[in-house]
Structures are given as structure tokens and as C-alpha cells.
Amino acid sequence: MSVEDCRLIDVPSFSDPRGNLSFVEGGGHIPFDIARVYYIWNIPEQAVRGAHGHRELQQFIIPASGSFNVVLDDGRQTRTVHLDRPDQGLYICPMIWRDVTQFSDGAVCLALASLPYDEADYFRDYREFLDEASRRER
Numbered sequence: 001m002s003v004e005d006c007r008l009i010d011v012p013s014f015s016d017p018r019g020n021l022s023f024v025e026g027g028g029h030i031p032f033d034i035a036r037v038y039y040i041w042n043i044p045e046q047a048v049r050g051a052h053g054h055r056e057l058q059q060f061i062i063p064a065s066g067s068f069n070v071v072l073d074d075g076r077q078t079r080t081v082h083l084d085r086p087d088q089g090l091y092i093c094p095m096i097w098r099d100v101t102q103f104s105d106g107a108v109c110l111a112l113a114s115l116p117y118d119e120a121d122y123f124r125d126y127r128e129f130l131d132e133a134s135r136r137e138r
């Protein structure tokens with residue numbers, strides 16, 4: 001798994017005089033079935049969310065409102081993705097350390113996740129993440 005496996009995916013959207021509607025179907029528009037939805041809101045501008053990696057979890061992150069950056073790190077390279085379109089999200093594969101930063105005023109980070117919440121899936125320690133990433137490379 002590498003930061004190159006993380007990609008932007010356009011979300012199908014309908015526009016009419018009443019506004020816009022976008023939708024995501026698990027296994028169709030994104031490469032996993034959706035087991036959980038969470039969203040982060042009322043975020044102070046200087047906040048850093050994330051700062052961890054996941055062993056197995058896949059996620060699709062949508063800026064439902066406003067904008068923010070996602071800094072992806074696979075242990076070998078990093079890549080920063082700016083999200084600012086509610087009709088486009090970022091697919092994040094397993095074994096990626098991520099920092100979510102630079103939140104705009106009123107930003108809402110909507111996340112679709114492939115698994116229920118499980119603290120055991122998290123790397124909260126960067127050194128431990130790097131060790132596992134290099135072990136999986138071998």
C-alpha cells in the first residue's frame with residue numbers, strides 16, 4: 001500500500017434549481033462496503049485531526065462543507081491532498097498515516113469507513129506504524 005493507492009473519486013451529483021445532491025454507494029462508487037459513517041465538525045482552524053494510521057480500515061473522506069488538507073504518509077513518501085469539493089472525496093487505503101489540517105471556517109469532514117470503530121485497528125504511535133509498514137514491504 002502506498003500514497004499512490006489513495007485517490008480522488010468524483011461523487012455522482014445532481015444539480016437543479018433547488019440545489020445539489022450527491023450520493024455514494026458502497027462497493028460501487030468506492031471500493032468497499034460502508035460499515036460506518038462519522039463526521040467531524042465545529043473544528044478550530046488550527047486543529048490537527050488524525051495523526052494516526054490504520055491496519056485494515058479503508059476510508060472515503062468528503063469535505064461536506066468547507067475545505068481541509070489530508071497529509072498522507074506510507075512510511076516512504078508523503079503526499080498532501082487539498083479537499084474542497086463536496087462532489088469529490090479521497091479514498092484512503094490501509095497502512096497510511098494521515099494528518100488532517102488547515103480546516104476552513106465551518107468545515108465538515110464526512111468519513112465513510114469500511115469497518116466498525118475498533119481502537120485495535122489504530123496505530124497511534126508513528127514508530128510502530130513505520131515498523132509495521134517496513135515489515136509488510138519485506
Ligand code: T46
Pocket residue numbers: 036038040048049050051059098100111117
Ligand atoms: C481518521 C480521521 C480522519 C468513536 O467512538 N467512534 C468512531 O467511529 C470514531 C471515528 C471515533 N470515536 C471516538 C474515539 C475517540 O475517543 O471519538 C474520539 C475521537 O476520535 P479520534 O481521535 O480518532 O478522531 P480523529 O478526528 O483524530 O480521527 C478520525 C478517525 O478516528 C480516523 O480514522 O482517519 O478521523
